[in-house]
Amino acid sequence: MSEYNKTDVGEFFVEHTKNFIKEPPVSMWESIESQVPKYNVTTYNKTLLKYLIFSAGVSAIIIVVVMFNKNASNVKPDIKSTSIENSKIIPAQNKINNAIAYNKKPALNVAEPEKTTQTDFNKNTLVNQKQNINTNKKELIKKENEAVQLQKNSKYSINAALFKNVSEIIFENYKNENIIDVKNPQPNAFGYFEIDISKLIAGNYNIYVVSEGKKILHKSETF
Amino acid sequence: MPNEKEIILECLQNKREAQKRLYDMFASKMFGVCCRFAGKSNQAEDILQEGFIKVFKNLGNFKFNGSFEGWVRRIITNTAIDYIKKFGAHYYELNEEITEQFDIVEDDAISKLSAEDLMLMIQNLPDSKRLVFNLYAYEGYSHKEIAEKLNINVATSKSQYCKAKKILQEQLTNIKKIDYERVQ
Numbered sequence: 001m002s003e004y005n006k007t008d009v010g011e012f013f014v015e016h017t018k019n020f021i022k023e024p025p026v027s028m029w030e031s032i033e034s035q036v037p038k039y040n041v042t043t044y045n046k047t048l049l050k051y052l053i054f055s056a057g058v059s060a061i062i063i064v065v066v067m068f069n070k071n072a073s074n075v076k077p078d079i080k081s082t083s084i085e086n087s088k089i090i091p092a093q094n095k096i097n098n099a100i101a102y103n104k105k106p107a108l109n110v111a112e113p114e115k116t117t118q119t120d121f122n123k124n125t126l127v128n129q130k131q132n133i134n135t136n137k138k139e140l141i142k143k144e145n146e147a148v149q150l151q152k153n154s155k156y157s158i159n160a161a162l163f164k165n166v167s168e169i170i171f172e173n174y175k176n177e178n179i180i181d182v183k184n185p186q187p188n189a190f191g192y193f194e195i196d197i198s199k200l201i202a203g204n205y206n207i208y209v210v211s212e213g214k215k216i217l218h219k220s221e222t223f
Numbered sequence: 224m225p226n227e228k229e230i231i232l233e234c235l236q237n238k239r240e241a242q243k244r245l246y247d248m249f250a251s252k253m254f255g256v257c258c259r260f261a262g263k264s265n266q267a268e269d270i271l272q273e274g275f276i277k278v279f280k281n282l283g284n285f286k287f288n289g290s291f292e293g294w295v296r297r298i299i300t301n302t303a304i305d306y307i308k309k310f311g312a313h314y315y316e317l318n319e320e321i322t323e324q325f326d327i328v329e330d331d332a333i334s335k336l337s338a339e340d341l342m343l344m345i346q347n348l349p350d351s352k353r354l355v356f357n358l359y360a361y362e363g364y365s366h367k368e369i370a371e372k373l374n375i376n377v378a379t380s381k382s383q384y385c386k387a388k389k390i391l392q393e394q395l396t397n398i399k400k401i402d403y404e405r406v407q
Contacts, residue, residue, distance in 0.1 A: 006326040016336075016341050019255075021255040023254065024251065024268065029246055029247075029250075031272050033239070038237055
């Protein structure tokens with residue numbers, strides 16, 4: 001009989017009931033569910049959001065530093081990567097065009113784009129801009145030359161059927177100077193007047209046709 | 224099958240299915256805890272409901288540093304304490320030194336008792352004694368912690384625990400007696 005062990009009452013109860021489980025009523029969840037709060041989802045994504053903002057900030061700084069270094073070193077100037085806005089390049093391009101049109105002498109003054117950039121940039125940036133503008137100028141001159149080259153041996157066609165008794169075809173530049181003046185033009189086999197524009201300098205031209213004694217503006221073209 | 228952490232995160236994204244799954248994971252275990260603390264079955268239901276609402280309200284504060292079950296259990300236990308403090312007849316007699324040992328011999332009559340039978344005995348304890356007995360024996364609180372939690376002194380906590388054991392011992396002895404008489 002003495003084989004039964006004495007146990008502390010507390011320990012006995014703990015040992016026999018510590019894993020006691022009981023199913024709560026089925027309706028319990030319904031009561032709880034109605035009182036579960038709506039969580040603010042963004043609150044729990046705060047950490048992720050912080051990381052994203054931080055990463056974006058660091059990336060932006062790195063990009064700015066890389067761009068700055070690239071401009072400063074100017075090892076391989078690239079028109080596409082220039083920091084000068086297109087609106088500032090266009091006046092330079094126009095100056096080049098005008099210079100070529102009149103004097104065949106580039107009239108670009110690098111000081112002028114400086115005025116447009118003004119105080120937003122420091123001295124280093126201005127130096128970089130000058131370099132970029134020079135590069136742009138060279139590129140544009142190169143393109144002009146290519147365009148001129150392309151224009152060589154090219155011809156401009158005007159449909160002869162559009163006009164009667166054509167006595168003259170005139171190419172006027174914007175100073176109203178006759179650059180090309182073809183007297184009594186003859187249409188080709190296909191019914192077009194062909195005007196040789198291979199020697200025409202790049203620029204804007206008004207093309208007039210003198211028909212039945214009247215000078216008629218045919219088109220304004222840029223070559 | 225998503226793990227516990229994934230379920231918690233889904234709960235925080237207001238996914239009802241995940242919230243139900245989380246409840247199902249712990250409901251029966253926690254209801255067992257509630258039954259031990261409660262005097263009557265409907266009290267256990269109230270404690271469980273209130274406890275789980277607190278769990279969901281504070282879910283965003285869980286830092287995934289320790290056991291989630293432990294965290295839930297602590298909330299349920301605190302809810303039970305608050306509930307008994309609020310609704311229970313918890314009065315504490317003046318502390319008196321009890322040096323008796325309350326042992327039980329696990330004979331055939333005792334070993335026949337199921338967990339439900341033993342749970343009923345605990346539930347029949349007076350509120351204050353049941354509360355101290357649960358906190359000390361099951362939840363691992365020290366008498367000092369119990370004293371602080373219930374705003375009583377350490378000696379009172381000790382005496383309440385001993386008195387609870389004494390009552391339980393008497394109940395077990397009665398069962399033995401009944402069983403013995405039945406056999407005779």
